[in-house]
Amino acid sequence: MKVLSEVRKYFANAFIIAELEMRKIRHDQTQIWVRMVQPALWLAIYGLAMSKLNAMSANIPAGLTYLQFMTPGVLAQSALFVAIFFGINVVWERDLGLLNKLLSTPASRSSIILGKALSAGVRGIFQAIAVIILAVILQVHLILNPLAILGTFVVIVLVSMCFSCVSMAIASLVKTRERMMGFGQVMTMPLFFASSAIYPISIMPSWIRPLAYVNPLTYSVDAMRDMLATGNLHSLPLDFAVIIATTILFLVLASLGLKKMIS
Amino acid sequence: MEEKAIVVQNLVKQYPKVRAVDDVSFSVDKGEIFGLLGPNGAGKTTTIRTLLTLIPPTSGETLIYNVNTAKNSEEVRRMCGYVPQDVSADGDLTAYENVLISAKLYGMPPKERKQRIQEVLNFLELTDREHDMVNTFSGGMMRRLEIAQALVNRPKVLFLDEPSIGLDPNARRIIWGLIKKLRDEFNTTIMMTTHDMGEADVLCDRIGIMNRGKLATLGKPEGLKAAVGGDIITINSNNPNCSLKLKELGYSAITDSADGNFDLIVNNGETLIPHLLEGLKAKGVVVESVSLKKPTLDDVFLKYTGARIEEGDTFAETRRARQSFTRRS
Ligand SMILES: Nc1ncnc2c1ncn2[C@@H]1O[C@H](COP(=O)(O)OP(=O)(O)OP(=O)(O)O)[C@@H](O)[C@H]1O
Ligand SMILES: [Mg+2]
Numbered sequence: 001m002k003v004l005s006e007v008r009k010y011f012a013n014a015f016i017i018a019e020l021e022m023r024k025i026r027h028d029q030t031q032i033w034v035r036m037v038q039p040a041l042w043l044a045i046y047g048l049a050m051s052k053l054n055a056m057s058a059n060i061p062a063g064l065t066y067l068q069f070m071t072p073g074v075l076a077q078s079a080l081f082v083a084i085f086f087g088i089n090v091v092w093e094r095d096l097g098l099l100n101k102l103l104s105t106p107a108s109r110s111s112i113i114l115g116k117a118l119s120a121g122v123r124g125i126f127q128a129i130a131v132i133i134l135a136v137i138l139q140v141h142l143i144l145n146p147l148a149i150l151g152t153f154v155v156i157v158l159v160s161m162c163f164s165c166v167s168m169a170i171a172s173l174v175k176t177r178e179r180m181m182g183f184g185q186v187m188t189m190p191l192f193f194a195s196s197a198i199y200p201i202s203i204m205p206s207w208i209r210p211l212a213y214v215n216p217l218t219y220s221v222d223a224m225r226d227m228l229a230t231g232n233l234h235s236l237p238l239d240f241a242v243i244i245a246t247t248i249l250f251l252v253l254a255s256l257g258l259k260k261m262i263s
Numbered sequence: 264m265e266e267k268a269i270v271v272q273n274l275v276k277q278y279p280k281v282r283a284v285d286d287v288s289f290s291v292d293k294g295e296i297f298g299l300l301g302p303n304g305a306g307k308t309t310t311i312r313t314l315l316t317l318i319p320p321t322s323g324e325t326l327i328y329n330v331n332t333a334k335n336s337e338e339v340r341r342m343c344g345y346v347p348q349d350v351s352a353d354g355d356l357t358a359y360e361n362v363l364i365s366a367k368l369y370g371m372p373p374k375e376r377k378q379r380i381q382e383v384l385n386f387l388e389l390t391d392r393e394h395d396m397v398n399t400f401s402g403g404m405m406r407r408l409e410i411a412q413a414l415v416n417r418p419k420v421l422f423l424d425e426p427s428i429g430l431d432p433n434a435r436r437i438i439w440g441l442i443k444k445l446r447d448e449f450n451t452t453i454m455m456t457t458h459d460m461g462e463a464d465v466l467c468d469r470i471g472i473m474n475r476g477k478l479a480t481l482g483k484p485e486g487l488k489a490a491v492g493g494d495i496i497t498i499n500s501n502n503p504n505c506s507l508k509l510k511e512l513g514y515s516a517i518t519d520s521a522d523g524n525f526d527l528i529v530n531n532g533e534t535l536i537p538h539l540l541e542g543l544k545a546k547g548v549v550v551e552s553v554s555l556k557k558p559t560l561d562d563v564f565l566k567y568t569g570a571r572i573e574e575g576d577t578f579a580e581t582r583r584a585r586q587s588f589t590r591r592s
Contacts, residue, residue, distance in 0.1 A: 009370070013368060016364060016367045016368055019364070019367075020353070020356070020360075020364045023356055023360055023364075024355045024356060027355060027356065027396065028355065096349070097347050097348075097349030097350055097351045098351055098353055100317065100347050100349070101345065101347055101351040101412075102368075103317055104315050104317060104340060104345040104347075105340060105365070105368040105369060106337050106340045106368065106369060106370065107368050108337065262317060262318070263318045263319070
């Protein structure tokens with residue numbers, strides 16, 4: 001009984017922290033709109049151009065057009081590019097003294113991290129909606145039944161949570177906004193290129209392939225591709241297992257880091 | 264022994280380069296307003312932060328209402344309210360939302376919540392601005408909002424880290440009134456830090472003066488002032504025999520300057536002056552003027568830290584002003 005009420009309190013606190021972030025977004029929605037631009041460009045310009053390339057089309061799974069192949073990749077990319085800089089917010093809040101105040105409440109460290117990660121997840125959903133709408137406009141043929149869309153949102157939330165925790169864990173080590181900005185930039189491209197987001201793993205340089213297999217982004221792209229494009233779901237359990245496990249791992253690391261952050 | 268609100272025993276906090284808190288021990292009674300006074304870097308904030316379980320102590324033990332802060336940090340945080348030295352209200356939310364989030368994080372049941380939030384906003388006179396964004400608030404309103412956030416869960420112990428720094432005299436007096444009212448009406452135990460001698464004198468039941476991590480002295484303001492020495496009565500008279508006549512009356516002047524000023528150190532100066540003047544008159548000494556100087560906490564502070572407090576004050580003021588500037592831009 002005691003354990004149960006502790007667990008409930010833990011999640012309740014995480015949701016309150018997420019609510020706090022959501023309320024901020026409600027007061028200032030510009031960031032949501034601005035963040036829709038980049039993934040739109042990837043899909044509408046890069047995607048359309050690349051789909052003309054025969055080499056690319058020859059290597060993607062049979063029966064898929066390049067845009068079908070790439071749309072899940074852009075979904076994952078949009079989540080990654082935003083979440084990886086999430087740590088900057090936390091450093092900023094530390095500098096302002098907001099973090100100090102949050103940590104003086106009864107909420108546990110890790111429920112605060114979980115709440116912040118959840119808010120990153122919700123932000124990701126807005127972009128995902130924009131990408132899916134654009135794909136429909138470009139007449140990309142996607143499987144858009146409610147279950148597939150729901151599944152996609154779950155993956156988007158998880159992948160945003162995962163990389164925002166990575167970012168917060170790094171933030172607790174580097175401790176300044178400027179350095180955090182640098183780290184974010186150094187990390188996004190390797191994570192993005194060493195995944196199956198915009199080309200199949202089979203045509204990657206061979207030395208980078210192992211990296212793609214330990215990259216949680218690969219698994220989230222794969223999960224969304226299964227649900228939205230191929231409809232072949234048998235690798236889904238593995239995909240989810242990998243994403244959830246890495247999210248929990250980095251959640252723990254970021255929570256441990258939070259203590260260092262303010263002392 | 265009666266249970267104390269706060270007990271600090273041999274607290275030490277060692278940072279790589281400085282010993283921020285160096286073997287400090289004191290206790291605070293329930294319902295007491297306790298002030299920590301000290302120059303910049305004395306270790307006041309560090310002491311509060313260890314009490315609130317924000318940073319682990321290097322050694323020593325701290326209890327809040329008999330709960331060991333190291334062993335049961337969550338329970339400790341649940342009993343306490345905290346107004347940090349730096350601005351801590353969230354500028355991207357409204358005043359109401361700031362207090363709402365605090366109320367939720369302290370686990371206040373939804374039924375009580377609405378009413379309680381209105382109560383604190385009312386208590387801090389913020390009701391007419393409750394739905395305005397906090398980044399449009401003045402420093403005084405911001406501070407009141409932060410106090411509202413700290414009070415919403417009815418803390419048993421309230422920590423105020425320099426509650427009135429950077430505020431104008433009027434805003435300052437409003438905060439002082441609130442602090443007094445809190446203690447008188449709700450018997451809240453309050454631990455505060457300050458650079459402002461007047462503030463410490465007006466508000467605090469007891470004061471600890473910290474310097475370089477150590478607690479230099481501790482006591483009631485009157486006691487501390489008395490320990491520095493008694494009141495000083497300065498008499499001005501042109502009568503060359505004045506010093507002699509004073510001796511005959513049983514007083515000895517510590518100074519006997521050429522311009523006719525005589526300083527006497529006495530206790531209870533204000534009741535003594537009439538007697539003194541009558542005595543001198545009877546002996547035919549005409550007194551031109553008389554003045555009384557009571558020792559201030561500033562004198563106490565000077566004695567124990569070797570510095571006048573004003574020096575530190577301006578620095579901290581600038582820092583706070585700068586911080587509130589960066590958050591707005
Ligand atoms: N995180 C930290 N790392 C290293 N040193 C620290 C840290 N925090 C505080 N210190 C040092 O500990 C000492 C005490 O700092 P503290 O903030 O407790 O002083 P204070 O009495 O609150 O001063 P002020 O009046 O300026 O607020 C200072 O020398 C400070 O530089
Ligand atoms: Mg301080």
